[in-house]
Amino acid sequence: MRLEVLNRGYGPGTKLLFAVIRLVSRHPVPDAAKLVFYRPDFYGARAKEFTHEAMRGPSAWSVGDRELMAAYVSQANECAFCIGAHTATARQAYQDGPKVTAVLADLDSAPIEEPLRATLRMLGKLTAEGKLGAEDMRQVLSAGVSRQQVQDALAVCVAFNTTDRLADAFGFEVLSPEGFEAGAKYLLKRGYR
Amino acid sequence: MHHAVLAEDKKRAAYRALQDRVVDGEGRASPEQRAHAFSNVGLSGPLDSLLGKVATRPARVTDADFAAARAAGFSEDELFELVICAAVGQSARLYDAGLAALAGAVAGEEDG
Numbered sequence: 001m002r003l004e005v006l007n008r009g010y011g012p013g014t015k016l017l018f019a020v021i022r023l024v025s026r027h028p029v030p031d032a033a034k035l036v037f038y039r040p041d042f043y044g045a046r047a048k049e050f051t052h053e054a055m056r057g058p059s060a061w062s063v064g065d066r067e068l069m070a071a072y073v074s075q076a077n078e079c080a081f082c083i084g085a086h087t088a089t090a091r092q093a094y095q096d097g098p099k100v101t102a103v104l105a106d107l108d109s110a111p112i113e114e115p116l117r118a119t120l121r122m123l124g125k126l127t128a129e130g131k132l133g134a135e136d137m138r139q140v141l142s143a144g145v146s147r148q149q150v151q152d153a154l155a156v157c158v159a160f161n162t163t164d165r166l167a168d169a170f171g172f173e174v175l176s177p178e179g180f181e182a183g184a185k186y187l188l189k190r191g192y193r
Numbered sequence: 194m195h196h197a198v199l200a201e202d203k204k205r206a207a208y209r210a211l212q213d214r215v216v217d218g219e220g221r222a223s224p225e226q227r228a229h230a231f232s233n234v235g236l237s238g239p240l241d242s243l244l245g246k247v248a249t250r251p252a253r254v255t256d257a258d259f260a261a262a263r264a265a266g267f268s269e270d271e272l273f274e275l276v277i278c279a280a281v282g283q284s285a286r287l288y289d290a291g292l293a294a295l296a297g298a299v300a301g302e303e304d305g
Contacts (some may be wrong), residue, residue, distance in 0.1 A: 002259045005269045039270075042220065043243075043277050046211040051203050078252040130249075130283075130288050134297030141298055148202075154291040155204035158284045165280035168251035169243075 001031055002171040006038055020102045025186070027179045032085065032163065044076035047162070052192040055057035062153055063188070064093035065116055068103060072120050075104055076127040081172040088177075088184035118143035119150070121155045141166075156168035205288065215278050222271040230275040232281035239265045240275065247279040255295075267269050 001007055010018070014037050018029045036044030049110045067090035074082035087104065091097040102110040107120055118140045140150060144187050166172075175183065214228050229235040232250040239261035246254045262272055 002256060003273055005273060009269075042218070042274060043211070043215060046207070046214055049202065050211055053207050057204070057282045077220065126287055126291050128245050130287065132294040134294050134301055137294040137298035138293075138301065141302070147299060150293070150295050151202050151204065154288060154295075155208070157291065158208060158288045159234040161287055162280050163282040165247050165251040165283065166277065169254045169276045169280065171254075171256075172240070 001034070002169070002174075006034060006170055007029070009038060010034075011183050013023045025182050027175070027182045028185055030085075030175060030179070031170070031184075032081070032167065035166060035170065035172075042135075048193050050155075051159045051163070054152070054159045056191040057151040061156075062093070062151050064090055064096075064154050066152075067093050067187075068100060068116075069120060069123055069153060070160045071100065071104065071126050072107075073123055073157050073160040074164050076124045077161065077168070078165040079167050081167040082160060082164050084174060084177075084180045085134065085183055085187075088180040089187050092188055094183045111175060115140075115145045115149070119145055119153045122150075126154075126157060127161060179182075194205055205292070208285065210289060215274070215281055219266065220274050222274045225276045226271075227274060230278035231285075233279060233282060240267065243272075243277060244279040248283040249277055251280075 017037075019033070021029050021033070036048055038044065046184070056063065059066065061069075067086050071083055071086035071090050074086055083104075089101055090100045094100065099111060103112060103120065107117060107124070110117070120131065121141045122136055125136060137150065143148070145153075212231070215226060216231050220227060222230075227295070230240075230244050233245060236244055239258070243254065243258040244264050246258060259272065263269075
């Protein structure tokens with residue numbers, strides 16, 4: 001990573017934990033994990049709490065839907081690390097790789113339900129353009145998405161607009177496909193806390 | 194109409210706790226610098242270049258942006274904090290824009 005403190009600035013307890021993670025997962029500790037362990041009182045503790053609530057807290061959206069939103073938002077931000085991490089997690093959550101690939105290739109023709117399609121379109125526009133009108137949101141509501149589902153989707157969008165920016169700015173190293181698969185398995189088992 | 198104003202849900206409150214911490218809590222960069230990074234205004238020189246990209250085109254950030262900010266005297270811990278403030282600030286603006294659009298759509302429904 002571009003800041004040396006994020007590569008090396010950890011205490012003995014955290015270094016030991018990283019060693020255990022490497023041993024158990026047989027992969028390097030992802031930079032996304034390292035970031036939240038650096039001075040966690042500044043960013044990591046609250047970021048983990050928010051992200052876990054957005055991605056695993058109560059919602060009418062499934063875990064797979066929310067991981068797909070994370071991948072879609074990350075694609076709009078051109079964030080290679082997060083696209084890799086969350087396409088892998090969405091594929092495992094849905095047990096359906098082709099569906100995830102189809103959404104990222106062409107949202108309009110992908111084989112998904114209309115409420116999810118309208119929601120992804122709205123999140124993509126908000127992320128790419130930085131603004132959104134009431135008319136954009138009326139289209140989402142008229143596709144059958146509830147207000148609470150919109151709020152839940154916005155939380156996912158915000159979590160990944162934050163993480164995407166930090167991944168690109170700090171320079172998270174893109175993992176191997178096996179590394180992303182291992183990370184996805186962990187995120188589905190344990191979440192973001 | 195009273196339904197049009199959406200109550201702040203648990204998720205928005207959790208993000209607000211993060212915003213408040215990174216801008217106003219204890220840190221190595223001054224609260225003023227962190228507030229500028231968060232709002233992406235009032236920054237100068239290399240910091241404006243680095244943090245402007247974090248806010249608007251994060252995929253364009255380069256090693257040279259960090260090198261220039263270091264050369265201007267910012268420490269690693271200050272840059273850690275300021276980059277986070279810029280990322281959280283832009284994301285908070287997106288959050289508010291999305292919730293405002295939702296409130297507008299809901300108000301329109303109830304008026305109609």
